[in-house]
Amino acid sequence: MQLETTINGNKIVLDFAGGEFLAETLRRYGYLSVKEGCDTGSCGLCTVWLDGAPVLSCTTLTARMEDHEITTIEALNVEAEEFAQFLVAEGAEQCGFCAPGFTMTVLAMRRELKHPTVESINHYLAGNLCRCSGYKGQMRAIVKYMGVE
Ligand code: FES
Ligand code: FES
Structure with missing residues (x-):
């Protein structure tokens, strides 16, 4: 086809x-x-x-x-690199297998959520699993990346 x-x-x-x-x-x-x-x-x-x-x-x-x-x-290298720096700063970089899909969701979330909260971020990311971690470091990075107070 x-x-x-x-x-x-x-x-x-x-x-x-x-x-x-x-x-x-x-x-x-x-x-x-x-x-x-x-x-x-x-x-x-x-x-x-x-x-x-x-x-x-x-x-x-x-x-x-x-x-x-x-x-x-592949089309979002600049934004993906910016987010990756937040992960590195929180010591949350791991094997990276989930990173492309996870990053695509985070970048979409940043565009979509105008007033992000920890709860709304958790809800948005519920479908992205990572087999390496307990998500603590990733969440610290995401909260900072999203500008949550
Ligand atoms: S490979 Fe598509 S949701 Fe797991
Ligand atoms: S960083 Fe290894 S699966 Fe998520």
Whole structure:
């Protein structure tokens, strides 16, 4: 099957198999920042943006991507680097496997939440799991990054 869509600002014609999910398609096209963990919509590792909002690419059918705007972390290097510095400052950098999906969610959250609180941040991030930690260092970094008083 084929369709035209936009990835990181570039129009592209995608070839894909019927029933293929977006995570697999993106990786096949070289967007290797997109990780797959659970493949069941439970861990958030595969998060990308669809028309500016975070989605789980392991459960999003590629066939639904006609004329949409897909964004991966490859297009958000500057913002991702800025957030990474907050993680480092709190000693929260670990194996990094969850980082691309987690960062895509954090960057979307920063755009969306106008008056963030610890509670609203926790709620927003509930779908992004990290197998390395208890989230304490990450939360310290996120709270500072989001400018929560
Ligand atoms: S790999 Fe998509 S949510 Fe886990
Ligand atoms: S930093 Fe290792 S899985 Fe999150």
